[in-house]
Amino acid sequence: MSLKFDVVIIGAGPAGLGAAYELAKRGFKVVVLERGKRPGSKNLYGGRIYLTAISKVSPDLCKEMSNLGRRVVRERIMLTHSKTCMSIEIETDEWSGGIVTSLTRFVEWLSQKVEEAGAYIVTSAKVDALHVHGNKTSGVRCGSDNILAEVVIDAEGVNRILLEKSGLVPKLSPGDVAIGVKEVYRVDPKDIEKMFDLEENRGMVLLALGEVLDYFPGGCFMYVDKSHIHVGAVLYLSNYTKFRRTFPEVLDSLYKLPLFRRVVKIGERVEYGARLLPVRPLQRAEMDGLVTVGDAGGFLIHVGPIIRGVDYAFVSGVCAGRAVAEMLEKEKRPSVMTYRSLFSKYVRDTPLMRDIELFRRVYTYYEAHDIYSRYVGFIVDLLREYLEVKNGVKSLNEAMYLSMRKHGLSIWGLAMDYLRRFRKM
Amino acid sequence: MSFDEKVRVNAYLVHPTPHIEVDTAKCRSCRSRPCLRLCPAGCYREQPSGEIAFYHDACLECGTCRIICPLGAVRWSYPEAGFGIWYRFG
Numbered sequence: 155m156s157l158k159f160d161v162v163i164i165g166a167g168p169a170g171l172g173a174a175y176e177l178a179k180r181g182f183k184v185v186v187l188e189r190g191k192r193p194g195s196k197n198l199y200g201g202r203i204y205l206t207a208i209s210k211v212s213p214d215l216c217k218e219m220s221n222l223g224r225r226v227v228r229e230r231i232m233l234t235h236s237k238t239c240m241s242i243e244i245e246t247d248e249w250s251g252g253i254v255t256s257l258t259r260f261v262e263w264l265s266q267k268v269e270e271a272g273a274y275i276v277t278s279a280k281v282d283a284l285h286v287h288g289n290k291t292s293g294v295r296c297g298s299d300n301i302l303a304e305v306v307i308d309a310e311g312v313n314r315i316l317l318e319k320s321g322l323v324p325k326l327s328p329g330d331v332a333i334g335v336k337e338v339y340r341v342d343p344k345d346i347e348k349m350f351d352l353e354e355n356r357g358m359v360l361l362a363l364g365e366v367l368d369y370f371p372g373g374c375f376m377y378v379d380k381s382h383i384h385v386g387a388v389l390y391l392s393n394y395t396k397f398r399r400t401f402p403e404v405l406d407s408l409y410k411l412p413l414f415r416r417v418v419k420i421g422e423r424v425e426y427g428a429r430l431l432p433v434r435p436l437q438r439a440e441m442d443g444l445v446t447v448g449d450a451g452g453f454l455i456h457v458g459p460i461i462r463g464v465d466y467a468f469v470s471g472v473c474a475g476r477a478v479a480e481m482l483e484k485e486k487r488p489s490v491m492t493y494r495s496l497f498s499k500y501v502r503d504t505p506l507m508r509d510i511e512l513f514r515r516v517y518t519y520y521e522a523h524d525i526y527s528r529y530v531g532f533i534v535d536l537l538r539e540y541l542e543v544k545n546g547v548k549s550l551n552e553a554m555y556l557s558m559r560k561h562g563l564s565i566w567g568l569a570m571d572y573l574r575r576f577r578k579m
Numbered sequence: 580m581s582f583d584e585k586v587r588v589n590a591y592l593v594h595p596t597p598h599i600e601v602d603t604a605k606c607r608s609c610r611s612r613p614c615l616r617l618c619p620a621g622c623y624r625e626q627p628s629g630e631i632a633f634y635h636d637a638c639l640e641c642g643t644c645r646i647i648c649p650l651g652a653v654r655w656s657y658p659e660a661g662f663g664i665w666y667r668f669g
Contacts, residue, residue: 191592191661196640198669257669278661297660313642315656326646333643335619337585338668382668394647395611401619402580425668426585428619428641 155299159183161478162294162303164281166193168464169448170309171264172471178273180479186273187296189280194261198427200334201377201384202226202359204252204465207504211472222263223255223379224357231459232362235534254357254379286320291444305443305478305488312430312449322439328391331430332372335401336386339421343381349416350378361459364530366408370397371526374408383417390433392521435514440490445478447471455513458520466506473500519575532561582621586637594662597635605652606631613647639664
């Protein structure tokens with residue numbers, strides 16, 4: 155069977171739905187094809203959605219969005235080394251740290267908005283191929299159906315099977331991605347508020363690096379939501395052959411840390427999941443009639459502890475939707491040049507492109523092994539040498555000297571490293 | 580906790596035919612076998628005979644095996660429409 159739409163969107167995730175919402179609102183005939191049983195059933199992330207960029211592009215939706223989870227008011231970074239943990243914490247009620255929520259809940263809510271706006275969302279619909287002829291995409295094949303469209307918006311996610319199949323992007327290599335593995339624990343909201351000393355509707359984020367992940371690039375996390383706590387680990391795959399443990403083993407040892415242990419003790423484990431996430435800027439594929447958004451378009455930004463996946467997926471989708479709408483209103487024939495200039499126009503109000511540029515410049519720093527091993531060890535040992543009373547009391551200088559020597563660092567070396575690597579950040 | 584215990588809490592709609600094909604003949608000559616450790620669901624198992632066996636039912640559809648297999652023995656695709664892992668929290 156052959157069907158014809160103005161726009162066909164692959165994937166009902168935050169990016170695809172963001173685009174669908176904008177196009178449907180403007181009266182275009184839009185269909186979203188989702189391979190899962192329901193929107194959100196194939197979506198997984200860490201646990202936090204930043205809202206600042208979303209509030210710029212969609213203030214109306216953002217207001218409702220912010221009620222979907224706990225607002226982040228506290229963040230803690232934990233450096234772990236030789237059975238010692240050093241924490242740095244920041245807490246303020248005036249914090250634009252976004253919300254902690256369940257991605258499934260978020261996507262289900264968004265899909266309702268999209269359907270209200272007038273788009274069709276077809277679930278249990280797996281796209282098998284893009285129809286690409288030369289430099290133009292004219293639709294998709296989905297089972298025995300051919301679905302034709304003026305524009306195809308590819309929001310298939312980080313595993314870009316369709317784009318790879320069409321030869322538009324190279325296959326991902328281990329260095330391009332990290333694997334994120336997580337568990338969800340259900341905990342009574344009252345217990346959460348007591349355990350973490352949080353007010354109602356306030357949440358927190360916790361990140362741990364160093365020994366918890368065998369000093370590999372990446373780290374472990376905890377996101378505290380309304381009645382769920384998301385815990386897990388992110389491991390860069392660049393050096394995967396040297397990683398000797400399995401993920402159940404990683405999580406078991408993570409649960410030996412005090413706070414994590416308590417969550418596991420009082421919570422009920424309800425889900426275990428995994429996904430890949432890009433840690434290098436991915437090449438973007440575009441052509442006449444084909445637009446890519448979300449992870450498929452390389453719109454995930456991973457800068458150290460800050461991962462902006464869902465918000466930039468949504469923002470890229472919204473801006474792509476607006477650009478495609480304006481292009482179809484103006485011109486009969488969709489062209490990639492027009493699309494690009496329109497997309498830049500809509501994205502200009504957000505920090506998205508600037509952040510992608512930063513990501514391009516700095517991503518190599520976060521792949522460097524020594525940040526997670528020597529640097530973490532040095533900082534933890536410095537404080538330990540300084541605070542721990544064994545015999546005499548040490549001055550801060552002495553403690554610094556001892557810890558530097560232990561980790562093979564020097565003032566000169568640190569200064570050079572700063573100039574070489576971190577200055578550009 | 581074992582792989583099996585980890586995935587036990589998940590919801591799946593398992594399709595009878597595997598969505599991933601593994602050319603286990605290639606695995607015989609593989610020394611590093613990273614799939615055994617890095618597949619988060621433990622879909623790859625070493626048999627007592629030393630062969631690799633692949634079970635698709637616990638797959639989380641993350642795509643890790645596709646990327647790390649050093650011999651290109653993994654022919655990867657998503658499960659049939661509507662099947663596979665069903666995340667309820669994500």
